[in-house]
Amino acid sequence: MTGRTLIQLENVSKTYKVGKLESTVLSDIDLTISEGEYVSICGPSGCGKSTLLSIIGVLNGATTGRYLFDGADITSMKQSEHARIRNRQIGFIFQAFNLSSEMTAAENVELPLTYRKEMGRKERKELVEEMLDKIGMTDFANHFPAQLSGGQQQRIAIARALAGKPKIILADEPTGNLDSKAAAIVMDIFDRLNAEGTTICLVTHDPRSASKAKRQVHLFDGRIVDGPKEEGSNEDSNGSNSNHLHAV
Amino acid sequence: MLALNDLKYLLRLLAKTPGFTAVTLLVIVLGLSLFLTSFTFTRQIASEPMPFPDGDRYVTLGANDGRSGFMLQRSVHDALSFSTLRDNAESFSLLGAYNRSYVVLSGDGFPQRIEQATITAELFAATAVQPVLGRMFNSNDALASGSMAAIISHDVWSSFFAANPNIVGQSADINGEPTTIIGIMPEGFGFPRGAKLWTPLIVSNGSLPGGDPLNVVGILNADASPDSARLEIESLMGALFEEYPDYDTNRVETIRPYASLYPGGVTLPDILLYIAWIVLVLAVVNLSSLLFVRLASREQELLIRSSVGANGVELVKQVLMETFSFCFLGLVLSIGLSSLLLQVLRIAWGVDVPYWVDFKLDSQGVLAACLTTTAVWLISGVAIAKRAYASDTADVSIGSAVTGKGKRDSSQYVVAIEVVLSCFLLVCCGGAIYLFQLGYNTDYGVESENTIVASFSFANENYNEDSQRTGYIRNLLSSVESTYGVDAAAATSSLPHRMGRRGTFIIPDIEPEAADDSFRQSTISISADYFDIMGVTVLEGRAFDGTDTPDSEAVAIISEEFAEQFWADESAIGKQIISSTDGQEQNLTIVGVTSLVLQSEYDFERLPSIYRPVAQYTPDNYYLVTKHSAEVTAAELEPAIRSAALGVDRNLPVENIRPLADQMVIDKSGVGGFAMLFVEFTIATLILASIGIYAVIARSIYLRTHEIGVRRALGSTDLRLIARFLQKGAYFLGAGIVFGAIPAMALSVTAFSVMAPIGNQVIAYMPTISLFAVLIVSFLIVIASYIPAKKAVALEPGDALRYE
Numbered sequence A: 001m002t003g004r005t006l007i008q009l010e011n012v013s014k015t016y017k018v019g020k021l022e023s024t025v026l027s028d029i030d031l032t033i034s035e036g037e038y039v040s041i042c043g044p045s046g047c048g049k050s051t052l053l054s055i056i057g058v059l060n061g062a063t064t065g066r067y068l069f070d071g072a073d074i075t076s077m078k079q080s081e082h083a084r085i086r087n088r089q090i091g092f093i094f095q096a097f098n099l100s101s102e103m104t105a106a107e108n109v110e111l112p113l114t115y116r117k118e119m120g121r122k123e124r125k126e127l128v129e130e131m132l133d134k135i136g137m138t139d140f141a142n143h144f145p146a147q148l149s150g151g152q153q154q155r156i157a158i159a160r161a162l163a164g165k166p167k168i169i170l171a172d173e174p175t176g177n178l179d180s181k182a183a184a185i186v187m188d189i190f191d192r193l194n195a196e197g198t199t200i201c202l203v204t205h206d207p208r209s210a211s212k213a214k215r216q217v218h219l220f221d222g223r224i225v226d227g228p229k230e231e232g233s234n235e236d237s238n239g240s241n242s243n244h245l246h247a248v
Numbered sequence B: 001m002l003a004l005n006d007l008k009y010l011l012r013l014l015a016k017t018p019g020f021t022a023v024t025l026l027v028i029v030l031g032l033s034l035f036l037t038s039f040t041f042t043r044q045i046a047s048e049p050m051p052f053p054d055g056d057r058y059v060t061l062g063a064n065d066g067r068s069g070f071m072l073q074r075s076v077h078d079a080l081s082f083s084t085l086r087d088n089a090e091s092f093s094l095l096g097a098y099n100r101s102y103v104v105l106s107g108d109g110f111p112q113r114i115e116q117a118t119i120t121a122e123l124f125a126a127t128a129v130q131p132v133l134g135r136m137f138n139s140n141d142a143l144a145s146g147s148m149a150a151i152i153s154h155d156v157w158s159s160f161f162a163a164n165p166n167i168v169g170q171s172a173d174i175n176g177e178p179t180t181i182i183g184i185m186p187e188g189f190g191f192p193r194g195a196k197l198w199t200p201l202i203v204s205n206g207s208l209p210g211g212d213p214l215n216v217v218g219i220l221n222a223d224a225s226p227d228s229a230r231l232e233i234e235s236l237m238g239a240l241f242e243e244y245p246d247y248d249t250n251r252v253e254t255i256r257p258y259a260s261l262y263p264g265g266v267t268l269p270d271i272l273l274y275i276a277w278i279v280l281v282l283a284v285v286n287l288s289s290l291l292f293v294r295l296a297s298r299e300q301e302l303l304i305r306s307s308v309g310a311n312g313v314e315l316v317k318q319v320l321m322e323t324f325s326f327c328f329l330g331l332v333l334s335i336g337l338s339s340l341l342l343q344v345l346r347i348a349w350g351v352d353v354p355y356w357v358d359f360k361l362d363s364q365g366v367l368a369a370c371l372t373t374t375a376v377w378l379i380s381g382v383a384i385a386k387r388a389y390a391s392d393t394a395d396v397s398i399g400s401a402v403t404g405k406g407k408r409d410s411s412q413y414v415v416a417i418e419v420v421l422s423c424f425l426l427v428c429c430g431g432a433i434y435l436f437q438l439g440y441n442t443d444y445g446v447e448s449e450n451t452i453v454a455s456f457s458f459a460n461e462n463y464n465e466d467s468q469r470t471g472y473i474r475n476l477l478s479s480v481e482s483t484y485g486v487d488a489a490a491a492t493s494s495l496p497h498r499m500g501r502r503g504t505f506i507i508p509d510i511e512p513e514a515a516d517d518s519f520r521q522s523t524i525s526i527s528a529d530y531f532d533i534m535g536v537t538v539l540e541g542r543a544f545d546g547t548d549t550p551d552s553e554a555v556a557i558i559s560e561e562f563a564e565q566f567w568a569d570e571s572a573i574g575k576q577i578i579s580s581t582d583g584q585e586q587n588l589t590i591v592g593v594t595s596l597v598l599q600s601e602y603d604f605e606r607l608p609s610i611y612r613p614v615a616q617y618t619p620d621n622y623y624l625v626t627k628h629s630a631e632v633t634a635a636e637l638e639p640a641i642r643s644a645a646l647g648v649d650r651n652l653p654v655e656n657i658r659p660l661a662d663q664m665v666i667d668k669s670g671v672g673g674f675a676m677l678f679v680e681f682t683i684a685t686l687i688l689a690s691i692g693i694y695a696v697i698a699r700s701i702y703l704r705t706h707e708i709g710v711r712r713a714l715g716s717t718d719l720r721l722i723a724r725f726l727q728k729g730a731y732f733l734g735a736g737i738v739f740g741a742i743p744a745m746a747l748s749v750t751a752f753s754v755m756a757p758i759g760n761q762v763i764a765y766m767p768t769i770s771l772f773a774v775l776i777v778s779f780l781i782v783i784a785s786y787i788p789a790k791k792a793v794a795l796e797p798g799d800a801l802r803y804e
């Protein structure tokens, strides 16, 4: 069940300058993600997965190329509009959870909502409860991150990502710090979410996780390899596994 | 102990982060050197021991006026009371006396007027200072028979006798009397303060009350305290008063350290020392937080050390050594800097410093500095070592999340303390500086243009009669007035910015305030043209003139302010006041009201002045005030005035001839010294506050770079994040206002309220000063929050997330 184009990267590249050394981390990236898709980005360590995801998530800018988010050109936007997109359209999940250690689980989930002026306290609380319920963490609402297991922390992070009702969930190795059981729970949640219509973009180097996604994008040395070459073919891809070819 | 490797490592560490090392040293040196300077300075002017054996037990026996509480002039004893005390008091290992006067030393050159001390031989000998040439007094010198013997200062020897090596045994004229020079004291020696020539004082028993006044100095016994000695003196004097009812008994005996320039009560030096303490605390807080910041950045290094087997104790040692190297280096630099500062202060203080106050760091000052440094080292070292120890015992990689909380909390605590202390200090120093500023720029109500002053004194046996004194003044004035370029000349017993003779007064029909049974005043003797020359306006009635004679009605002139206080709705002319000065009561009729002349820059009590004509009141000391035309300069007139005076009486020269404006600057030099210290404190506070507040806030923001990244990933705008930090700053500022600025203001208002009316002027300005101080601190906070926050959000959020 895919819809209109949500993410559209055209000829994107990213170059880092470290001292006098310039290193190109991403080059010639063309990538389209449509509503309702479940895409995984995989590839060896250091190939630029996280960098690509942070560009998609408007955390980092691209060095060259064009990026349209929901039809709007990100490159020409102001900083504050970036923040607004991150807050309302995108939900992030990190490998290291990145929960605020001084806030309870519930407060962590509530955090992105507090940046929305129009949302009242009561409304926020209800939403937080709903989210905690969705991931089965209601009992841990008042725990601090340090009092939670890794898997539980990641579930709180997922709830936080979902709380804002984003158009897309971006997850960077969400199961990297978890054991297989906890990882399975997280992956199940993703499955369920996608089934409910949430667009998901998942970075992973675990083939088993990657295979859960309906489409896989392979990244090697900063380039997409063997992925579907035509944007058009993405639009109506029904069996994304058909192009399954490992880069390494 | 300290291995060579450790030392090398330390030096490398200091050199590796020169910026941090410099800032940390700056903090230590600022706090410590200012503390050391004020500590030494206040001790030296308040309680420096005399540089003699038992020098810390030299005391002055004085008395306060029983009615007004004013300190009576030092000479409250006479031969009878002195010999009684000398023979009976047991609290002292020695009681001596001296009498100071000016004498004229004459010979080949210009006669020179110098200060002489006639001093009991035992007291002089007790100093154990040996003459560089000749000998001390012996028992024969103290016999009034033969020729007079005198010991001269090194200064007089080199200036008057051209350092003649054969001078000992030769004769010189002192007040016209041939006197044998028997010895020359070492360079710089001056006890009593300012004396340049010494003759033996013989005090025989069995004299009667009312002899020449004497200054009595005692050396306390080891087991006597000033209080116990005071009680003994009081009872001995009480017995004497009963035996001789002639004595004015309305007095309270006092004993104070001989060397003290600031007797009794909480004084400016005390306040200075309190402020120095607070600055030191601020510096210590700063130092600790800086070292904390440094430690945090070296957590990784400590971890590596512990991973290769260093235990907690070794880590603590490591940290303490590092802190020690800062403190030690800081101590050495501070000692150097404060020696320098003290010399600057000495210059700022001016000429009127007793010779035993050298403004040099002494062993006690250095000891105090060492102790302070050790305390600073331990306080900051232990606090940090505790954390270093924790970094060994706790699992830092997981713990960073947990300790991260503690870290932030304590740093916020530190910022709050810094802000509070800074607000407090800035408000206090601001008030003090404004006070000095007002004092320094006091408009005394006189014109100092083209005016020369000079001093002369009748403390000379040829001028015991008032008629002799008034005769001299009359002749001096007419002689000076006939000099080319001089417009007018007058005499006054007290220049503006100098107090007159203190006393009290009563106005018939007007009740004094309940606490006192009379009002206080200061009496100033002036000649006819004084007001004219000084540009003081006679608003009502008349100035003094030739009709005021010793036999005519006793008259007084008062200021407008004085008149308004008591006769707001009517004229003061013709009204009566009963004034009392030096125990003498007199009915005075007011004949004139003038514009106000201030007699002291701080005039805390603002004693109203009562002007008396020279003919009716003629104290010992006078100033000659000369108005000259713009065509001649003060330098040109100086020799003319000097010789005009010598023409009147060769044995009564005038001295310290200088423009009135210069005289005022000299008189204010002490004020300048204090003001300088307070300005230094303010600058130090500003620097410390900037460093401390910036370092800590910037660090706490830096520590949150990662969190900032998370928040931005969640969609917080940059503005919002910066605003969040600024809001934090606002809380600190709130704490600074409530716990720093407001208490400081309250304290200042209390302190200044006893310094009316100039104090009231400062109080009126306190809100502005406080506001200004708070503005400065808020500016620091805003800068310290904004710049690092701006830096943190300038990172791309993705990069910020890579932090830690």
Ligand SMILES: Nc1ncnc2c1ncn2[C@@H]1O[C@H](COP(=O)(O)OP(=O)(O)OP(=O)(O)O)[C@@H](O)[C@H]1O
Pocket (backbone or CB within 6 Å): A016, A017, A018, A025, A044, A045, A046, A047, A048, A049, A050, A051, A052, A205, B799, B802
């Ligand atoms: N801020 C930066 N400055 C310089 N180089 C960077 C920066 N961020 C990433 N890189 C470099 O870009 C390359 C790709 O990094 P990235 O984190 O995207 O890899 P990754 O595919 O996510 O690897 P992993 O699977 O190990 O997480 C790496 O070589 C990395 O060193």
Ligand SMILES: [Mg+2]
Pocket (backbone or CB within 6 Å): A049, A050, A051, A172
């Ligand atoms: Mg990665």
